[in-house]
Amino acid sequence: MYHCAGCGAVLFKSDGKYESNAPGLVGWPSFSEVAKDGAVELRDDDSFGMHRTEVICKNCGGHLGHLFDDQESKTGKHFCINSCALGFKKQDV
């Protein structure tokens, strides 16, 4: 399970993680879905002269990364998350 580094809320699961080959996004943790609905908040981000969708922790408002469309993803969504914003905890299922 991947937790918010700020507040510890569960954000993503390992099985939502995938390898993306999208240009410029290689090496970033990529997720196709959030662990549960409402875990993150999406916000329009027009900084740096381009339009993107910002991904924010619903619980503490911490910046996590950005959301892109990606055909490689099983959901068509690509959550590109800053690894510094996540804590990883192994959890037995």
Ligand SMILES: [Zn+2]
């Ligand atoms: Zn948080």
